[in-house]
Amino acid sequence: xxxxxxxxxxxxxxxxxxxxxxxxxxxxxxxxxxxxxxxxxxxxxxxxxxxxxxxxxxxxxxxxxxxxxxxxxxxxxxxxxxxxxxxxxxxxxxxxxxxxxxxxxxxxxxxxxxxxxxxxxxxxxxxxxxxxxxxxxxxxxxxxxxxxxxxxxxxxxxxxxxxxxxxxxxxxxxxxxxxxxxxxxxxxxxxxxxxxxxxxxxxxxxxxxxxxxxxxxxxxxxxxxxxxxxxxxxxxxxxxxxxxxxxxxxxxxxxxxxxxxxxxxxxxxxxxxxxxxxxxxxxxxxxxxxxxxxxxxxxxxxxxxxxxxxxxxxxxxxxxxxxxxxxxxxxxx
DNA sequence: GAGACGTGGTC
DNA sequence: TGACCAAGTCT
Numbered sequence: 001x002x003x004x005x006x007x008x009x010x011x012x013x014x015x016x017x018x019x020x021x022x023x024x025x026x027x028x029x030x031x032x033x034x035x036x037x038x039x040x041x042x043x044x045x046x047x048x049x050x051x052x053x054x055x056x057x058x059x060x061x062x063x064x065x066x067x068x069x070x071x072x073x074x075x076x077x078x079x080x081x082x083x084x085x086x087x088x089x090x091x092x093x094x095x096x097x098x099x100x101x102x103x104x105x106x107x108x109x110x111x112x113x114x115x116x117x118x119x120x121x122x123x124x125x126x127x128x129x130x131x132x133x134x135x136x137x138x139x140x141x142x143x144x145x146x147x148x149x150x151x152x153x154x155x156x157x158x159x160x161x162x163x164x165x166x167x168x169x170x171x172x173x174x175x176x177x178x179x180x181x182x183x184x185x186x187x188x189x190x191x192x193x194x195x196x197x198x199x200x201x202x203x204x205x206x207x208x209x210x211x212x213x214x215x216x217x218x219x220x221x222x223x224x225x226x227x228x229x230x231x232x233x234x235x236x237x238x239x240x241x242x243x244x245x246x247x248x249x250x251x252x253x254x255x256x257x258x259x260x261x262x263x264x265x266x267x268x269x270x271x272x273x274x275x276x277x278x279x280x281x282x283x284x285x286x287x288x289x290x291x292x293x294x295x296x297x298x299x300x301x302x303x304x305x306x307x308x309x310x311x312x313x314x315x316x317x318x319x320x321x322x323x324x325x326x327x328x329x330x331x332x333x
Numbered sequence: 334g335a336g337a338c339g340t341g342g343t344c
Numbered sequence: 345t346g347a348c349c350a351a352g353t354c355t
C-alpha cells in the first residue's frame with residue numbers, strides 16, 4: 001500500500017470532480033501524446049484557453065505528430081504562432097524539436113530532468129507533460145493551481161514558491177494523475193475564479209479555509225510602468241507583393257518578419273506615399289506608437305540593403321511569422 | 334530576482 | 345478607455 005501524502009485525500013476529490021465536471025472537450029485532451037501535451041502546454045503559458053484553441057487546431061493540422069514537425073524550419077513554426085504572442089515560445093519549440101531529433105532519436109524524452117532541460121519548458125510545464133502524458137507524479141504549479149492552494153490553506157499573498165511546490169506535491173492524487181492534474185487546473189479556471197469563486201460548486205468546500213469567505217481576493221499582479229516606444233515601418237508594395245524584413249534583433253518580435261524601418265537607398269523617388277498614419281499597440285510591458293508609411297510602387301524593386309528581406313505575395317502574408325499590427329495592415333491593403 | 338516577453342477580453 | 349486579467353520561462 002502506497003503511503004498517502006498529507007493532502008492526497010483532497011487530490012482524490014479533485015480527480016473525481018474532474019470526471020463529472022471537467023472540461024473534457026478541449027482539443028489537447030483528446031488523443032493524448034507527449035507531443036500534443038507539449039505543444040498545448042507551451043501555447044497555454046500566459047494564454048487563455050479560448051485564445052489557444054484555434055492555434056492548437058491549426059498547429060495540429062499542419063504538424064499532427066512529433067515526427068511530422070522534425071523537418072520544419074523556424075520560420076514555419078513562427079508562422080503558425082503568428083498572432084498568438086510571446087513568440088519566443090515558438091522559437092523554443094523549434095529548438096526543442098531539434099534537440100529531440102538530434103539527441104533523443106526523434107522520441108519525446110520520458111525522464112523528468114530531460115524534459116525539464118528542454119528550451120521553454122520550466123518546472124510546471126515539465127510537470128504537466130510528465131503527469132499527463134507519462135503518468136509520472138510530478139506536480140504542476142500554474143496560476144490556477146496557485147490560486148486554489150492559496151485559498152485552500154488561506155495563505156497570505158506573495159507566499160514563496162518553495163512552499164507552494166510542496167503543497168502542490170502533497171495534494172496530488174497519484175492513483176489518478178491524469179484527472180487530478182487536469183482537474184486542479186479546471187477547478188481554478190471554472191470554479192475557484194479570481195474575482196468571485198463559486199464555492200458552492202467546489203469539491204473542496206468542506207476543506208477550504210477560504211470557502212464562502214468574503215476576504216478571498218487574490219492581490220493583483222504588480223503593476224509595471226509601461227515604457228513608450230516609437231516605431232516606424234514602410235510598407236512598400238505593388239499590385240501583387242510587398243516587402244518584408246526579418247527582425248534579427250534581440251527585442252520584441254524577435255525572429256518575426258516585419259517591414260523595413262527605413263527607405264532602401266535605391267527606392268528613392270520610385271514610390272508614392274498613399275497613406276501615413278500612427279497606431280498605438282499595447283504589449284504587456286510596453287506601449288508602442290507605430291507609424292506606418294504605405295508606399296505604392298509600380299513594380300516592387302529588390303532593395304539594396306544588408307538586412308534579410310523577402311518579397312511576399314500579398315494574399316499569402318499568413319505564411320509568415322508576423323506580429324498582429326503588421327498582419328492587420330497587410331490584410332487591409 | 335526583477336524585468337522582458339504578445340495578445341484579446343472585460344469592465 | 346485605460347487598467348487589469350489570463351495554463352510561465354528565461355536571463
